[in-house]
Amino acid sequence: MIPGLGDTTLWRTSSYIDGEWVAGESTYAVVDPASGQPLAQVARAGARETLQAVAAASRAFGTWRETTAAERAAVIRRWGELMLAHRDDLARIMTAEQGKPFAEAQGEVGYAASFLTWFAEEARRAYGDIIPAPKQGARIVVTKEPVGVVGAITPWNFPLAMVTRKAGPALAAGCTMVLKPSEETPLSALALAVLAKQAGVPPGVFNVVSGDAPAIGDTMMASKAIRKISFTGSTRVGKLLMRAAADSVKKVSLELGGNAPFIVFDDADLDAAVTGAMASKFRNTGQTCVCVNRFFVQSSVHDAFVEKLVQAVRGLKVANGMEPGATQGPLINRAALRKVEAHVADACEKGGTVLCGGRPHALGGTFYEPTVIVGAHGGMALAHEETFGPVAAVFRFDTEEEVIQAANDTDYGLSAYFYARDIGRVWRVGQALESGMVGINEGIVSTEVAPFGGVKESGLGREGSKYGLDEYFEVKYMMMGGL
Ligand code: ADP
Numbered sequence: 089m090i091p092g093l094g095d096t097t098l099w100r101t102s103s104y105i106d107g108e109w110v111a112g113e114s115t116y117a118v119v120d121p122a123s124g125q126p127l128a129q130v131a132r133a134g135a136r137e138t139l140q141a142v143a144a145a146s147r148a149f150g151t152w153r154e155t156t157a158a159e160r161a162a163v164i165r166r167w168g169e170l171m172l173a174h175r176d177d178l179a180r181i182m183t184a185e186q187g188k189p190f191a192e193a194q195g196e197v198g199y200a201a202s203f204l205t206w207f208a209e210e211a212r213r214a215y216g217d218i219i220p221a222p223k224q225g226a227r228i229v230v231t232k233e234p235v236g237v238v239g240a241i242t243p244w245n246f247p248l249a250m251v252t253r254k255a256g257p258a259l260a261a262g263c264t265m266v267l268k269p270s271e272e273t274p275l276s277a278l279a280l281a282v283l284a285k286q287a288g289v290p291p292g293v294f295n296v297v298s299g300d301a302p303a304i305g306d307t308m309m310a311s312k313a314i315r316k317i318s319f320t321g322s323t324r325v326g327k328l329l330m331r332a333a334a335d336s337v338k339k340v341s342l343e344l345g346g347n348a349p350f351i352v353f354d355d356a357d358l359d360a361a362v363t364g365a366m367a368s369k370f371r372n373t374g375q376t377c378v379c380v381n382r383f384f385v386q387s388s389v390h391d392a393f394v395e396k397l398v399q400a401v402r403g404l405k406v407a408n409g410m411e412p413g414a415t416q417g418p419l420i421n422r423a424a425l426r427k428v429e430a431h432v433a434d435a436c437e438k439g440g441t442v443l444c445g446g447r448p449h450a451l452g453g454t455f456y457e458p459t460v461i462v463g464a465h466g467g468m469a470l471a472h473e474e475t476f477g478p479v480a481a482v483f484r485f486d487t488e489e490e491v492i493q494a495a496n497d498t499d500y501g502l503s504a505y506f507y508a509r510d511i512g513r514v515w516r517v518g519q520a521l522e523s524g525m526v527g528i529n530e531g532i533v534s535t536e537v538a539p540f541g542g543v544k545e546s547g548l549g550r551e552g553s554k555y556g557l558d559e560y561f562e563v564k565y566m567m568m569g570g571l
Contacts, residue, residue, distance in 0.1 A: 090127065090184045094177050100278040101130045103137050103298065106144035107291025112137060116299065118275060121187040121418045122408040124453050130274050132299035138266065138307040141295035145237040145264040146313045148292030153234050153262040161208040164259055167287035168204030171197055171248075171280070178279055182247050183409040185273045187417035187454075188372050190409055200248035202536040203552065207256035210557050214261065226569045232561040234262035235339055236315035239308035241268045241329070243321045244420055245375045247276035253540075253551045254318045255294060261560035263316070264293045266308065270321075272420060274298035305329065312336050316560070319343070320377075323500075323545050330548075341549030341559050343377070343541060345474050346502030349495035350380040350531075351517070353488075354388045356507035357529070362396045364531025365480070368505060370404060370458060371532075373416050374478040375424070377546075378503040378525070378533060381474055382464070383482045384491050390484050394462055397480065398443050404458045404478075406449050419454040419477055428456050428477035431470045435461050435481060438468050445478070472498060488513065496522045502542035503533055524550075 089099050102109040112131035120127045131137075152160075171178060179193035188196070217230035238258045242250040251267060258265050269277035277296050284294045297304055305325075308314050309332035316339040319329050323344040333340045350368060352361045369380040385393050407414035419425050425448065432446055445459030456478055464470065464481040475481075485491040495504060504523035508514055518526050524542040527533045534540060539550035549559050 090180060093180055095174060098174065098177050098181065098279040098282050099128075099275070100282060101128050101275075103131050103133045103141070104278060104281040104296040105137060105141045106295065107285060110137065110140070112299065116271070118185055118272065120184055121420050121454055127184055128275060130298060133297035134300040134303040135307045137297045137299075138304045141266040141297050142237060142308070142311050142313050144292035145266050145295055148290060149234075149237055149264045152259075152264055152290065152293050155262070157211045157214065160260055160262065161211045163288045164204050164211065164256060165208035167284055167289060168201040168208065170283040170287055171201040171204065174283065178248065178276065181279055182273070182276050183417070185275050186244060186247050187420060188409055189414040189417055192372065193409070196246060196249050199534070199536070200246075200252040203249070203252040203256040206536040206552070207260040207557060210257070210554060211260035214557060214561065221567070225571045226567060227571065229566045229568065231564050231566070232261075233564050235560055235562050236263060237313050238263045238265045238316045238318060238560065239268070239311070239314040240265055241305065241308075241317070241319045241321065242270060242277070244270035244272040245372055245377075247273035248280060250320045251277050251280055253556070257551075257557045258318070258560045259289070259293060261557060263560050266295045266297065266314070268301070268304045268308070269296065269298055271298055271301055306332070309333060309335070309338075315339060316341070318559070326547065339559075341551070342547040343549075343551060344502075344545060344547040345500055346377045346379075346542065346546050347381045347472070347474055347498040347500040348378060348503045348505065349382045349384055349521070351491055351495060351506035352383070352385045352389060352393050353506065353508040353510075353513065354386045355509045355513070356389065357509070358389060358393050358396060360529060361393060361507040362400050364505065364507065364527070364529070365397060366400050366531070368527070368531035369480050370401075370416065370478055373419060373456075375420060375476050377474075379476070380480070380505065382471060382495075383480055384485050384495060385482055386491075387484055387486050390482075394443065394460070394482055397482075398460050401444055401458045401460055401480065406451065406455055406457065416458055416478060419456060421454060424476060425454045425456060428475060428479060431473070431475045431477075432459060432461065432479060434469045435464060439463055439465070440468065440481070466494065466497065474500070488517065492517065492520045496520075499545040500542070501544040502546035503527065505531060
């Protein structure tokens with residue numbers, strides 16, 4: 089248990105299957121990344137628990153799909169309201185297991201709840217179609233049907249929002265779900281299950297199993313009952329799942345890695361660009377899939393932008409996320425720290441200059457100093473791999489053609505950002521960027537009302553918005569003849 093938790097019933101360490109808390113045969117430690125100390129021993133689920141959860145979800149599907157959209161909406165909306173009513177407790181649990189500053193965690197609770205509210209509303213608007221028939225005495229009716237049991241696999245960087253972004257539309261569509269949260273942040277997902285139960289989500293409709301990731305994943309992929317996999321995480325694991333989905337031809341939605349460019353043109357409002365840059369780059373200590381990985385700044389404004397950026401970065405406060413005023417928490421684990429260190433060392437060896445930061449933070453553990461590096465170029469590892477840490481690497485460019493080519497020179501295409509005022513340039517660049525999402529004079533693109541997702545190796549499908557609901561439907565067409 090963590091200090092300050094108001095509603096201690098939110099603290100759960102068992103799997104949640106068929107509306108029951110199921111202790112496993114063994115447990116594993118969930119660690120506070122700020123201290124490196126264990127927070128809780130959580131049931132280690134594997135194939136057996138996953139099969140139980142899939143069986144429960146299959147049984148529940150038969151009745152959940154028959155409920156009216158209004159009935160599902162009422163339950164899902166109540167779930168979102170309960171999240172907001174427990175905002176601080178959920179945020180406390182999240183900061184403890186994930187490390188993000190408490191204020192950011194509170195923000196994530198609101199963002200996560202917004203997916204439940206939005207999809208509760210959308211559940212009632214899943215309209216079908218009537219198509220003029222090609223012959224007399226016939227009608228063509230198109231309906232949308234829930235795909236079935238959904239297997240959801242989520243990452244540690246948004247322990248609540250990545251869950252509700254899948255569970256909201258899935259349950260709204262009439263699907264049931266087996267969720268495997270990241271083994272590093274299961275406590276938030278289990279707290280969410282407590283609230284699901286309170287909200288009236290029936291047993292088996294939402295199940296949570298955490299533990300042995302490959303065993304749970306393999307069991308999900310082998311299951312014929314699971315008709316869809318929705319995954320958010322690394323491109324490496326996404327490719328594994330996509331291959332495995334072929335055997336039973338499951339639908340797949342994949343939200344994978346990114347390598348976001350952030351372009352500052354010479355007509356940009358530099359102060360606005362710095363504000364957007366800070367929000368996009370340093371949120372969650374640089375550990376979001378839409379975080380900027382490469383800053384491209386036009387030569388004539390390069391030095392002015394960099395000076396303002398460094399000043400803003402120096403204003404960040406690195407601390408335990410529960411400390412008042414903290415803006416940068418720890419990295420999630422040692423492997424994350426090693427990757428950031430390797431990218432910075434590689435950049436320095438290849439001619440980059442560190443203007444601030446560039447080292448592990450004096451707090452030790454996995455804390456790292458917010459860093460700005462100039463003189464970045466395409467030969468550096470950070471140009472091609474997602475750093476996933478608080479490192480702003482700045483590339484200099486001269487022409488629009490050159491920067492579009494460089495920005496698109498990546499296997500990824502999740503989000504891109506640029507700052508410019510010229511209307512012709514805004515349209516040209518917005519259309520030329522190979523990216524599922526583009527922030528134009530905006531550093532944050534995530535919202536429940538818009539389609540989130542990537543192109544190229546950043547993924548398949550969209551989450552949030554009306555497009556996100558369609559991912560959980562099959563389209564059925566009925567030709568009625570003999571009328
Ligand atoms: P990250 O590098 O962000 O941790 P991962 O892709 O490793 O990204 O993790 C995202 C999610 O995928 C987590 O829930 C993790 O447990 C899960 N995962 C990792 N390996 C597998 C696997 N072989 N099968 C299924 N899920 C997996």
